[in-house]
Amino acid sequence: MVSNTNDKKKLGKGTKSVHSGTSPSENSLNTPVYQTSTFYLDDKGYKMWMAGEPRAPVYSGRYYNPTNRAVERKIADLEGAEDALVFSSGMAAICTTLINFLGQGDRIVTTRNLYGGTVGVLDQDFVRFGIDVHYVDVRDLDAVENALKEKETKILYCETVTNPLLEISDLPALAALAKKYGAVSIVDSTFATPISCNPIEHGFDLVIHSLTKMLNGHSDILGGTVAGKTKTINKIWEKLRNFGGSMDPHQASLVERGMKTLQIRYERSTETAAKLANWLEAHPKIKKVIYPGLKSHDDFELSKKILSDSGNMVSFVVNGGDDEGRKMLNNMSVASQAISLGGVESLISMPYATTHASWTQEARIAAGIDLGFIRFSTGLEDFEDLKNDFDQALSSL
Numbered sequence: 001m002v003s004n005t006n007d008k009k010k011l012g013k014g015t016k017s018v019h020s021g022t023s024p025s026e027n028s029l030n031t032p033v034y035q036t037s038t039f040y041l042d043d044k045g046y047k048m049w050m051a052g053e054p055r056a057p058v059y060s061g062r063y064y065n066p067t068n069r070a071v072e073r074k075i076a077d078l079e080g081a082e083d084a085l086v087f088s089s090g091m092a093a094i095c096t097t098l099i100n101f102l103g104q105g106d107r108i109v110t111t112r113n114l115y116g117g118t119v120g121v122l123d124q125d126f127v128r129f130g131i132d133v134h135y136v137d138v139r140d141l142d143a144v145e146n147a148l149k150e151k152e153t154k155i156l157y158c159e160t161v162t163n164p165l166l167e168i169s170d171l172p173a174l175a176a177l178a179k180k181y182g183a184v185s186i187v188d189s190t191f192a193t194p195i196s197c198n199p200i201e202h203g204f205d206l207v208i209h210s211l212t213k214m215l216n217g218h219s220d221i222l223g224g225t226v227a228g229k230t231k232t233i234n235k236i237w238e239k240l241r242n243f244g245g246s247m248d249p250h251q252a253s254l255v256e257r258g259m260k261t262l263q264i265r266y267e268r269s270t271e272t273a274a275k276l277a278n279w280l281e282a283h284p285k286i287k288k289v290i291y292p293g294l295k296s297h298d299d300f301e302l303s304k305k306i307l308s309d310s311g312n313m314v315s316f317v318v319n320g321g322d323d324e325g326r327k328m329l330n331n332m333s334v335a336s337q338a339i340s341l342g343g344v345e346s347l348i349s350m351p352y353a354t355t356h357a358s359w360t361q362e363a364r365i366a367a368g369i370d371l372g373f374i375r376f377s378t379g380l381e382d383f384e385d386l387k388n389d390f391d392q393a394l395s396s397l
């Protein structure tokens, strides 16, 4: 157990992944699963409850649960944040966090190049409640500044590495702009993970992750988190309590266990992804490979400033278009066709039939998602097996 706070800050991310937050009880090595909906109302809990203090230990999930708390502490330490909150899903984390800052008529400046579900809720629901959702290309810093200057803005929102184009956001520049114009800067860093990037160190106020992906890493739960300053996290906690998108303690226990191997899973899958990206780029049936570690990537230089490595996601385009891409996917046998990512197993999908299924072909192509575009999430299988799998699937085209 690592207990001294000053010493803890100096620890590496592997050590933090294993030890931070883990809360033994009755001499157990691991955090027990506090599978309970409520707690005995003792004096401490009663006083906190009556005073409206965050996390009164009286009622689970929406208020406080020690298993959830272990995950929150682990995430906060890994992100270099003061505190964190966990939610039932990434979308619950995103919506609850955004709603904390936005009311009728308020502006959020963001980009369309986000996870499709986030654009969906902004367009379908936030707009319905009179929120001014203003899209710009966040890689165009002048456009961001103009949007912030034009109207008082509550939130500047982006993703560290975008899905599925793997574009990199210039976090220090965006954080500085948000600060200059008094907006709260919030970033979804799911693809980067806290191993590769700590947005708070780059000046961002809040960092969000879908825990469903790399942090849990075993494709067996949904979860979400937000990390930042204690004062802000306590305000968002009030919204978690009100809206109720809380994590179940059994789910939290799985996330805590998954996170213990985060660093090693991330590093190994990133190493394999880099080898695959290079191999795919030289393949005659591949039109284009998009991977931040390749010199051909538009953000190759920027990625070195923002990320500590190039990540485990690889996007590429096969010659011949969507039908050829679909044929290739159907021929893969080691990698599985599925729409999620960040698991121990490699997952492969085509945005045209998944995340971008509701887009017109023209809109998709205009956004940079060419015909035959494939997204690959690298798992822990051996490089040779994955390479051979790609080779045989591509040879059928």
Ligand SMILES: Cc1ncc(COP(=O)(O)O)c(C=O)c1O
Pocket: 089, 090, 091, 092, 115, 117, 159, 163, 188, 190, 191, 209, 210, 211, 212, 222, 223, 224, 340
């Ligand atoms: C970048 C990103 N953010 C958020 C989410 C939403 O997370 P969840 O599915 O856990 O609600 C996803 C889901 O794919 C994602 O890819």
